[in-house]
Amino acid sequence: MRKIFIYTLIFIFIFAATGCKGTEGSNPKKIEPQAEEKAMNEKELSLNIVTTDKLLYNMVKDIVRDRHYVDYMFVSKEKLWNYKYSEDSINNISKKDLYFYWGSGMEPWVSDFVDKLSKTKIGPINIARGIKTISFDRELKYQDITLKDNPYFWLNIDYYKVAMLNIKNAIQDKDSKDRVYYEDNFSKAIKDVEVYQKKLKEAADKLKEYTFVVDGDNLDYFLKYYGFKTIKIYNYGYQLTQTDIDNNLKLTDKLKDNNNVIFLYDSEQNKKANEEIINKFSLKTGQINIYSNDIKYTDMLQSNLITLESFINAK
The missing domain is CATH 3.40.50.1980 (Nitrogenase molybdenum iron protein domain)
Incomplete structure (x- = not known):
């Protein structure tokens, strides 16, 4: 009877020691393989x-x-x-x-x-x-x-x-x-x-009395978004018919005796193709950045803001 009692105490002591060891973290709780894989996938x-x-x-x-x-x-x-x-x-x-x-x-x-x-x-x-x-x-x-x-x-x-x-x-x-x-x-x-x-809208509002001349359709979103008055011609990059040439002359006739006119372009080639009109009417010019693969969108906005503000400062 005494031996049974001693063996029972030894068994209880060993079980308690093993349980405490697991609680302290040396034997962590076993994770099911599926749950462990799912946790890893979510983490990675x-x-x-x-x-x-x-x-x-x-x-x-x-x-x-x-x-x-x-x-x-x-x-x-x-x-x-x-x-x-x-x-x-x-x-x-x-x-x-x-x-x-x-x-x-x-x-x-x-x-x-x-x-x-x-x-x-x-x-x-x-x-x-x-x-x-x-x-x-x-x-x-x-x-x-x-x-x-x-x-x-x-x-x-x-x-x-x-x-x-x-x-x-x-x-x-x-x-x-x-x-x-x-x-x-x-x-x-x-x-x-x-x-x-906000800054671009404020600048655009200060330029409402101006008319903007553009060659082609590339700036349409920009011009419509800010509500600018526009004269559109077709010259650079187009195979012009005689009708196109006549229409361009009629449109540019509107520039006579108008000091509040700005020629907007989206590329240097576009500007160069229209030098005759620019020089004839002594137009102010400014470039609008419509696409650039090597800058962020906010840099593009900043560039266009500088262009608009330059017209305001030159008033």
Whole structure:
């Protein structure tokens, strides 16, 4: 009886010691393999994202920061415009998690390209979804495709905000556990843009008495957004008919005896092609940045603000 009692005490002591050891953490609680794998996957989730160009890349980076890997396809508008995709490029992009493209005519080839992507993994996102694009007054040709929509919708800052919302929502759908993180980054990016939006609106209001002469349709979003009075001619990059030449002369006749006229251009080539008109009427000139692959959107806004303010300072 005494032996049984001693053995019982020894057993209780060993059991208690083993239990305390586990409580102190040297024997952690066992995690089921499935739960452990799920926790690891959630912790290590990293999306592979690609955009068509660097301007769009910078927009995506404003949302994800360094949380995911982001890359872009093209370093210039010319390469973006003239791209001819291959089977290899289709297969390569199909392996990504998200593919962001402008969807407004900036990539004339993109509709066919997206159709051919394997949708098993990739999520193609048209960031112009929900934006009311405006049409070119003069349609453009890309190979056998007629381009009707003006692609530069981001010159309307409200449309830029819609595009950023589309980007943010797509990333949240892929990585829902970090929704708040992306929401915060989105809010900050929009606030940064709104600083320039306010200043640009104020500058534009001080230029309402001016008439702006432009060559072509590229600045339409900009001019309509700020409500500028406009005279539009067609010269640079167009095959002019005699009717075009006559119309241009009639339009520029309106410039006589008008001192409040400014010639806006989006490229040095555009300005050079119109030097005769600029010199004939002694027009003030200013460049509006409509696209640049190597700067952020806020830098573009700042550049355009400087241009408008220069006209105000020269009054």
